[in-house]
Amino acid sequence: MAVQETPVSRRLKSVRHIIIVCSGKGGVGKSSVSVQLALSLHASSPTARVGILDVDLTGPSVPRMLGLDGHGVHQSSDGWVPVYADARADGEPRLACMSVGFLLKKKGDSVVWRGPKKNAMIRQFLSDVRWGELDYLVVDTPPGTSDEHLSLIEHLAPVQSRLSAVIVTTPQAVALLDAMKCLSFTRAVALPVLGLIENMSGYVCPCCGEISNVFSTGGGAEMARREGVPFLGSMPIDTDLVTLLDAAESTDQGATDGQQDEVSEVRSFGVLQRYQKTSSAKLISALVEKLISTLPSVEHVLMNSSA
Amino acid sequence: MLAVQQPTLAPDPLSVPSNAPEHCPVSLNQVRHIPDPPNDFDWQGTESELAGKADACNGCANQEICASNTPKGPDPALPFIHERMSTVKHKILVLSGKGGVGKSTFTAQLGWAFAANEQLQTGVMDVDICGPSIPTIFGVAAEQVHSSSSGWSPVYVQDNLGVMSVGFMLSSSRDAVMWRGPKKNGLIAQFLKDVDWGDLDYLVIDTPPGTSDEHLSVVQYLKESGIDGAVLVTTPQEVSLQDVRREIDFCRKVGIRVLGLVENMSGFVCPGCKTESQIFKPSTGGAERLAKETGIQLLGKVPLDPRIGKSADYGVSFLDEYPDSPASHAYLDIIDKIKCVLGGNSAQ
Numbered sequence: 001m002a003v004q005e006t007p008v009s010r011r012l013k014s015v016r017h018i019i020i021v022c023s024g025k026g027g028v029g030k031s032s033v034s035v036q037l038a039l040s041l042h043a044s045s046p047t048a049r050v051g052i053l054d055v056d057l058t059g060p061s062v063p064r065m066l067g068l069d070g071h072g073v074h075q076s077s078d079g080w081v082p083v084y085a086d087a088r089a090d091g092e093p094r095l096a097c098m099s100v101g102f103l104l105k106k107k108g109d110s111v112v113w114r115g116p117k118k119n120a121m122i123r124q125f126l127s128d129v130r131w132g133e134l135d136y137l138v139v140d141t142p143p144g145t146s147d148e149h150l151s152l153i154e155h156l157a158p159v160q161s162r163l164s165a166v167i168v169t170t171p172q173a174v175a176l177l178d179a180m181k182c183l184s185f186t187r188a189v190a191l192p193v194l195g196l197i198e199n200m201s202g203y204v205c206p207c208c209g210e211i212s213n214v215f216s217t218g219g220g221a222e223m224a225r226r227e228g229v230p231f232l233g234s235m236p237i238d239t240d241l242v243t244l245l246d247a248a249e250s251t252d253q254g255a256t257d258g259q260q261d262e263v264s265e266v267r268s269f270g271v272l273q274r275y276q277k278t279s280s281a282k283l284i285s286a287l288v289e290k291l292i293s294t295l296p297s298v299e300h301v302l303m304n305s306s307a
Numbered sequence: 308m309l310a311v312q313q314p315t316l317a318p319d320p321l322s323v324p325s326n327a328p329e330h331c332p333v334s335l336n337q338v339r340h341i342p343d344p345p346n347d348f349d350w351q352g353t354e355s356e357l358a359g360k361a362d363a364c365n366g367c368a369n370q371e372i373c374a375s376n377t378p379k380g381p382d383p384a385l386p387f388i389h390e391r392m393s394t395v396k397h398k399i400l401v402l403s404g405k406g407g408v409g410k411s412t413f414t415a416q417l418g419w420a421f422a423a424n425e426q427l428q429t430g431v432m433d434v435d436i437c438g439p440s441i442p443t444i445f446g447v448a449a450e451q452v453h454s455s456s457s458g459w460s461p462v463y464v465q466d467n468l469g470v471m472s473v474g475f476m477l478s479s480s481r482d483a484v485m486w487r488g489p490k491k492n493g494l495i496a497q498f499l500k501d502v503d504w505g506d507l508d509y510l511v512i513d514t515p516p517g518t519s520d521e522h523l524s525v526v527q528y529l530k531e532s533g534i535d536g537a538v539l540v541t542t543p544q545e546v547s548l549q550d551v552r553r554e555i556d557f558c559r560k561v562g563i564r565v566l567g568l569v570e571n572m573s574g575f576v577c578p579g580c581k582t583e584s585q586i587f588k589p590s591t592g593g594a595e596r597l598a599k600e601t602g603i604q605l606l607g608k609v610p611l612d613p614r615i616g617k618s619a620d621y622g623v624s625f626l627d628e629y630p631d632s633p634a635s636h637a638y639l640d641i642i643d644k645i646k647c648v649l650g651g652n653s654a655q
Binding site: 024025026027028031057058059061064065107108109110111112113114115116118142143144145146147149150170172173174175177178180181182183184185188203205206207208210212213214215216237239242243245246247 | 485523560619
């Protein structure tokens, strides 16, 4: 397959690894895992540059989770400037974020688009955003295996040697069924899978410490074993994390009108620090180490096979 | 069996012409001002008459899409759908902008609760084409759809409860349905026109997350026959409420009445010490505040109960298995309210 030069491949030339986070089912924690991966990759090395792209066009959650609600995207001569989550940190910003949420006038606005418009938007996200040099680009996807996913794979085809996927699931059978469909999808489009993450596996009662398996447990590991996919780990339900990503203490109104940029920027830097205090952060950083070590091998194999 | 569409069908992404006209779908000004949807749902391409026909559009990957924006006649399936749906008394949509909040679970409980009355005929239609959960939740995942002279027969969970889902048509539950919009629309039209629903008192429609093809299609196809309203399901966190706000906006835009909000996964009672804790904290006031802000009725809150998920996995009715649990009471209370709202409708 001859690799064609496209605006997307030109733009993503300076991106070393592209990790697509997907899951057949909704609400299993794709966005939360994507955000955690991005934060963790950002923290994995003092120079790591990370981008996070939210292609969930009709339900963008990443801005809220990074505390970037209400920010807008600016245009430069070299394309759209992503929103930097660590804009107020010391040194140069290393965590870039792009989402359709930044393009909406009001956060309650619905994006009622059929496929072709979504396709055009995704292409624009991939070709027009000035990411700059990136070590990792984490792509958060909507649930399902439809327009967004097909468009993403299609537009990223020229850079396929740098693509890989992480599948997120919750332990109950209903979610595993959809995760299986997602896995079939990655196989159909020859997307290497770095591994499976089981999210929401168990909840520790804050009162008595008893672990309840709210959505059952162990299903993810079992599925990974059966399908021969690496199992990256299970993440219990972490209420601190839920609260943090929901930006509980932020003044909601401030973020809504989009005027108080300063307030939210100061707070968004806090997200990184406060995230590292949660128990999930430790789990994810172990998981990210695993991920980083498998990344080159997966991509190397692919380069060889396509050569 | 359904064929799986290869992801390479659409044209390769080509460059945006430097002199792209303002109506080009890939030029920035299009995207920054997301327009309101026109009433006829003719969404493809842009509004301009020149779309796809201007010189600068030559060679654009989206030219065909833009050029096909010529006003089309009504969908030929519409009269058939109208005829088929004329024997359905109430049509209810279960919506939520966010995934995994319990749409399918709620749909199933609603279906079971309606069907508990033997006099009532209930149908459940699953338009979540990429992730059909309804067959598993109803415990009929292994069933197949049969066709007869009067159309496809739904799968019957019990005598008065018929279910239709794309899950019944896959050769293996592992298969991914990799379809773009038009194919999904085609199947939804078929579900409404070719399924032999018979006389139904209630048709409950489970939808995928988001506000996209499936939603537009269902609304468009059922507009003439009339949709009684939509039940919006949410969880208490702001991340979910944000998406539900978008869904409310969608309902307003397309003119669907919102019957009410259901807050799912609201509080968790530890089976060990019986203390209630909030797994998904209502950091911005939860559905209660959203209901107040938008003037939509809050139908009720369903607590998180691990047995609900388990019942769904085993395909049994949670309401029948654990009739005394707080979650069952909450469900029944909500369902009574929905019946009440709908009852007012049918009295006319």
